[in-house]
Amino acid sequence: MPEILSKSERTRQFIIEKTAPIFNAKGYAGTSMSDLTEATGLTKGSIYGNFENKDEVALAAFDYNFGRITDYMKERIKASDNAIDRLLTYPNVYRNFLKIPFLKTGCPLLNTAAEADDTHPQLKKKAAAALTFWRTSLENQVKRGIARNEIKSGTDPYQFAVILMSLLEGAVLQAKVTGKSAELQVAMDFLADLIRNLKTTGDN
Helix, strand or coil: CCCCCCHHHHHHHHHHHHHHHHHHHHHHHHCCHHHHHHHHCCCHHHHHCCCCCHHHHHHHHHHHHHHHHHHHHHHHHCCCCCHHHHHHHHHHHHCCHHHCHHHCCCCHHHHHHHHHCCCCHHHHHHHHHHHHHHHHHHHHHHHHHHHCCCECCCCCHHHHHHHHHHHHHHHHHHHHHHCCCHHHHHHHHHHHHHHHCCECHHHC
């Protein structure tokens, strides 16, 4: 049964959905109250009637943005059963990063981490928790593959997860700055080869 939200909950969700792309594009410091009122069509009083302050809106917006990416990837990962195919979902999706509509403003994790590093402890904490969640998910995918004899037993799940995340975020950063996908394609081709090399001998 679909969850029935109260009027106040629906309003909060509406505000989050409308302001999330703005926070991701402009960052916390660059997003003004006028940006929020313009995006939502609501008054400052209406927004602050549902959120204590701009910080609270920004934190909720981060959760929403990260959740969208997580759900987007999870749906595509679970379409495959083999561990190698699941991991290949990352380079397959990220090579088209600039063409995915809701990601045109960039990766919320990368954007938030870069801005909030020394200026916003709460957002920095959110970004750190999201990174840990992502890394743990990747480690579990590798462990699953090892247990199923789809990934070489000597593979270090933690090491691989860190390398994959670094390649993805570094490539996305270059693509966003240049507006070109050349570096993105090079990095994703390299990552795809790296993943295929994890296959067990008997799976080749």
